[in-house]
Amino acid sequence: MGKVRSPFLVVNPKSYLYGKKSLELAQAVDKIAQESGLQIFFTCPFADIRYVRENTGCIVVTAQHMESLKPGRGMGHILPESLKDAGAGAVFLNHAENQLTLSELSKTIDRAKKLSMITIACADSLSEALSIARFSPDILLCEPTDLIGTGQVADNSYILETTSQIKAVDPDIAVMVASGITTAEDVYNVIRLGADGTGGTNGILKAPDPVVRVQEMADAMLKAYKEKA
Amino acid sequence: MGKVRSPFLVVNPKSYLYGKKSLELAQAVDKIAQESGLQIFFTCPFADIRYVRENTGCIVVTAQHMESLKPGRGMGHILPESLKDAGAGAVFLNHAENQLTLSELSKTIDRAKKLSMITIACADSLSEALSIARFSPDILLCEPTDLIGTGQVADNSYILETTSQIKAVDPDIAVMVASGITTAEDVYNVIRLGADGTGGTNGILKAPDPVVRVQEMADAMLKAYKEKA
Amino acid sequence: MGKVRSPFLVVNPKSYLYGKKSLELAQAVDKIAQESGLQIFFTCPFADIRYVRENTGCIVVTAQHMESLKPGRGMGHILPESLKDAGAGAVFLNHAENQLTLSELSKTIDRAKKLSMITIACADSLSEALSIARFSPDILLCEPTDLIGTGQVADNSYILETTSQIKAVDPDIAVMVASGITTAEDVYNVIRLGADGTGGTNGILKAPDPVVRVQEMADAMLKAYKEKA
Amino acid sequence: MGKVRSPFLVVNPKSYLYGKKSLELAQAVDKIAQESGLQIFFTCPFADIRYVRENTGCIVVTAQHMESLKPGRGMGHILPESLKDAGAGAVFLNHAENQLTLSELSKTIDRAKKLSMITIACADSLSEALSIARFSPDILLCEPTDLIGTGQVADNSYILETTSQIKAVDPDIAVMVASGITTAEDVYNVIRLGADGTGGTNGILKAPDPVVRVQEMADAMLKAYKEKA
Numbered sequence: 064m065g066k067v068r069s070p071f072l073v074v075n076p077k078s079y080l081y082g083k084k085s086l087e088l089a090q091a092v093d094k095i096a097q098e099s100g101l102q103i104f105f106t107c108p109f110a111d112i113r114y115v116r117e118n119t120g121c122i123v124v125t126a127q128h129m130e131s132l133k134p135g136r137g138m139g140h141i142l143p144e145s146l147k148d149a150g151a152g153a154v155f156l157n158h159a160e161n162q163l164t165l166s167e168l169s170k171t172i173d174r175a176k177k178l179s180m181i182t183i184a185c186a187d188s189l190s191e192a193l194s195i196a197r198f199s200p201d202i203l204l205c206e207p208t209d210l211i212g213t214g215q216v217a218d219n220s221y222i223l224e225t226t227s228q229i230k231a232v233d234p235d236i237a238v239m240v241a242s243g244i245t246t247a248e249d250v251y252n253v254i255r256l257g258a259d260g261t262g263g264t265n266g267i268l269k270a271p272d273p274v275v276r277v278q279e280m281a282d283a284m285l286k287a288y289k290e291k292a
Numbered sequence: 293m294g295k296v297r298s299p300f301l302v303v304n305p306k307s308y309l310y311g312k313k314s315l316e317l318a319q320a321v322d323k324i325a326q327e328s329g330l331q332i333f334f335t336c337p338f339a340d341i342r343y344v345r346e347n348t349g350c351i352v353v354t355a356q357h358m359e360s361l362k363p364g365r366g367m368g369h370i371l372p373e374s375l376k377d378a379g380a381g382a383v384f385l386n387h388a389e390n391q392l393t394l395s396e397l398s399k400t401i402d403r404a405k406k407l408s409m410i411t412i413a414c415a416d417s418l419s420e421a422l423s424i425a426r427f428s429p430d431i432l433l434c435e436p437t438d439l440i441g442t443g444q445v446a447d448n449s450y451i452l453e454t455t456s457q458i459k460a461v462d463p464d465i466a467v468m469v470a471s472g473i474t475t476a477e478d479v480y481n482v483i484r485l486g487a488d489g490t491g492g493t494n495g496i497l498k499a500p501d502p503v504v505r506v507q508e509m510a511d512a513m514l515k516a517y518k519e520k521a
Numbered sequence: 522m523g524k525v526r527s528p529f530l531v532v533n534p535k536s537y538l539y540g541k542k543s544l545e546l547a548q549a550v551d552k553i554a555q556e557s558g559l560q561i562f563f564t565c566p567f568a569d570i571r572y573v574r575e576n577t578g579c580i581v582v583t584a585q586h587m588e589s590l591k592p593g594r595g596m597g598h599i600l601p602e603s604l605k606d607a608g609a610g611a612v613f614l615n616h617a618e619n620q621l622t623l624s625e626l627s628k629t630i631d632r633a634k635k636l637s638m639i640t641i642a643c644a645d646s647l648s649e650a651l652s653i654a655r656f657s658p659d660i661l662l663c664e665p666t667d668l669i670g671t672g673q674v675a676d677n678s679y680i681l682e683t684t685s686q687i688k689a690v691d692p693d694i695a696v697m698v699a700s701g702i703t704t705a706e707d708v709y710n711v712i713r714l715g716a717d718g719t720g721g722t723n724g725i726l727k728a729p730d731p732v733v734r735v736q737e738m739a740d741a742m743l744k745a746y747k748e749k750a
Numbered sequence: 751m752g753k754v755r756s757p758f759l760v761v762n763p764k765s766y767l768y769g770k771k772s773l774e775l776a777q778a779v780d781k782i783a784q785e786s787g788l789q790i791f792f793t794c795p796f797a798d799i800r801y802v803r804e805n806t807g808c809i810v811v812t813a814q815h816m817e818s819l820k821p822g823r824g825m826g827h828i829l830p831e832s833l834k835d836a837g838a839g840a841v842f843l844n845h846a847e848n849q850l851t852l853s854e855l856s857k858t859i860d861r862a863k864k865l866s867m868i869t870i871a872c873a874d875s876l877s878e879a880l881s882i883a884r885f886s887p888d889i890l891l892c893e894p895t896d897l898i899g900t901g902q903v904a905d906n907s908y909i910l911e912t913t914s915q916i917k918a919v920d921p922d923i924a925v926m927v928a929s930g931i932t933t934a935e936d937v938y939n940v941i942r943l944g945a946d947g948t949g950g951t952n953g954i955l956k957a958p959d960p961v962v963r964v965q966e967m968a969d970a971m972l973k974a975y976k977e978k979a
Contacts, residue, residue: 162853
């Protein structure tokens with residue numbers, strides 16, 4: 064844990080799943096991670112992090128948000144140490160549905176680094192991505208807000224441009240492209256175009272069989288990656 | 293679970309404790325709850341709710357905050373169902389360190405009721421308390437912000453006035469008075485003055501021995517309650 | 522200024538109008554206020570309050586929001602004294618597009634009272650309205666969020682119920698019903714049903730001629746009011 | 751208007767002054783701006799922008815905050831067009847007392863550019879400043895939060911480092927250093943060390959005579975600038 068491996072897949076059920084249903088998907092995804100050797104990030108509600116961690120072996124259990132506070136006051140706030148202790152190996156920051164001030168984004172990335180948690184920082188334009196790149200998150204998710212949840216994929220030139228410009232600022236940042244990724248073919252394409260990782264919410268949860276969809280995405284990802292090599 | 297019993301004690305470590313240290317205190321408090329028969333609410337970070345619930349028997353595991361969203365989108369937000377499923381029997385709402393809009397307070401109280409979670413709603417003046425009383429929370433914590441964390445106790449007339457006015461609006465609401473409660477004597481006093489419950493953070497955590505302090509508070513509470521009867 | 526007169530009309534261009542266009546509508550509305558004797562509240566951006574005040578005579582220039590801070594620090598925050606000094610005679614608080622914490626709502630109402638500014642507090646359900654009534658705003662706007670901007674009017678029983686229940690808590694609070702008010706007929710109806718006032722944004726701005734629409738609304742309001750007497 | 755001239759001075763009364771007192775200081779500062787030829791930014795509450803603009807000639811009237819919304823809905827929000835129309839030639843963004851999400855900061859800078867308003871973006875660490883530099887604000891104020899309002903000045907190496915690193919990213923960004931600037935000597939020093947501008951709140955308002963203090967600061971600034979040339 065603590066290292067991003069390219070390519071990677073993010074299964075992000077947001078607040079759609081919790082408790083037993085969250086764990087069931089996590090376990091199925093865990094099996095795919097184990098068999099494929101792929102690094103798979105799996106997000107769940109804060110209250111399920113330890114539950115999912117204790118009942119899976121390979122997936123990176125991922126928090127959906129956190130704050131920069133330190134142990135002390137802060138009634139009801141999301142303490143990084145509590146997430147790490149429960150088993151979170153990664154954390155999403157600045158998602159469009161939970162935006163941070165620039166200052167808080169800077170501080171939460173620092174907090175995560177000190178706790179050896181992988182950071183997945185979200186930007187909703189290339190300009191924002193380049194700004195965030197200065198804080199050296201592990202993964203930069205560049206996702207135009209307009210496309211989230213629409214099933215529309217960013218076009219090829221956007222993906223090429225985004226990936227190359229972020230790498231130019233800091234080649235160590237892994238680039239994730241995810242807006243509108245629904246099918247295995249979408250996954251194949253973004254990896255071929257240079258993204259290090261991708262993932263989805265609706266594309267997976269609304270598939271006829273979410274586990275089959277994750278398996279197809281994992282296969283497509285490995286195929287694309289091998290062809291690039 | 294689901295019912296407030298008078299008198300009750302709230303052990304509220306805010307974000308001071310997490311993981312193993314949170315559980316250790318919870319288990320000691322759980323033993324006190326069991327032996328005394330007192331209803332004790334114990335708060336912990338979201339990520340520890342299930343952990344504390346699975347390893348204790350009597351305490352009411354209490355979330356420190358939640359939001360009104362329903363299962364669905366809402367990346368990183370605090371889904372009521374996820375807390376309940378993890379074992380939260382109660383939830384603090386509108387704490388001074390995590391204030392809600394009036395509308396969100398109204399909605400989260402409704403959500404908690406539907407999930408059979410006890411609500412502890414916070415007000416920082418009598419006027420606010422009477423406004424919140426309209427939403428019929430189970431417990432109303434009336435705590436002048438100026439006193440939080442100071443070790444200063446609200447004076448007797450304030451406690452009498454607050455308690456009687458809230459009861460006048462809705463006799464079913466339990467009144468909690470907690471600002472500056474540090475010692476067993478403080479606990480004894482507020483219960484004698486009519487409060488249904490009390491609790492603390494610093495008064496407990498900064499005591500020479502927090503578990504001994506909780507025991508003393510529980511004893512004082514029962515003593516005061518018997519004398520009132 | 523400083524007193525609500527029943528019935529009253531609120532012309533609320535939100536952020537649609539500013540500068541010269543805001544003033545032009547304000548002046549036309551001012552003429553209607555003068556000729557009809559009706560109390561008309563007119564909202565504008567903060568930066569236009571003094572401009573509108575200095576170039577009109579009868580309308581109550583109304584701020585769309587404010588905060589509870591006092592003169593001092595508070596870079597970029599909305600200082601009540603600055604609004605009052607510029608000529609605001611009233612202020613909207615807790616509008617659905619700019620919600621306040623319960624505590625801040627309580628404090629801004631207090632600040633407005635001390636500065637002799639009329640408060641128009643917004644609720645998006647009857648339950649919220651009754652809670653806010655405890656803070657004794659001058660006007661309570663009860664407007665189900667779902668209907669804002671839809672052109673749909675709340676039904677008659679809702680209006681009757683809302684009005685009578687708020688008056689039961691505090692007969693001095695004027696009740697405003699405004700969701701979906703578009704035409705003069707809508708205005709006539711809500712006043713007949715017991716509301717003290719009403720108003721609109723889209724119903725006025727998107728009318729073929731906004732000034733004519735305000736005139737029609739004013740006429741309908743006076744007609745309804747006379748018939749009730 | 752629309753162009754930053756080096757060196758520049760920022761007189762920032764935050765929410766300490768409004769109405770007549772704000773205008774009086776603005777007019778005195780305006781005279782200093784006229785006589786010295788120095789570009790002086792003067793901030794005031796939104797409700798005073800037009801008032802100050804109409805009664806001064808040389809100062810750049812500066813808004814203390816704004817949002818990215820466009821004319822339309824947005825009750826009580828700070829519409830850029832309304833500020834520009836009222837006479838604001840510049841705007842502070844992301845001040846420590848009014849922080850923006852990274853996304854909103856990006857958008858407000860874009861909005862200001864389109865309206866030809868000078869942007870003064872605030873960062874509270876060098877790392878944040880370099881991140882914000884990607885959005886090309888006209889002025890970058892790098893002010894460690896810990897020092898705001900303390901009267902403590904950032905040390906020389908900090909100022910040199912900050913200035914050179916920001917210029918390395920984008921030589922067109924003017925660098926403002928302001929934390930703890932209290933005296934004319936402080937102003938002299940930061941300009942000598944490479945800052946393009948500076949300014950203050952308490953250093954000016956709490957001086958025995960604020961206007962004299964601004965005059966001294968202006969003189970010191972010109973002296974330092976000439977010596978650098």
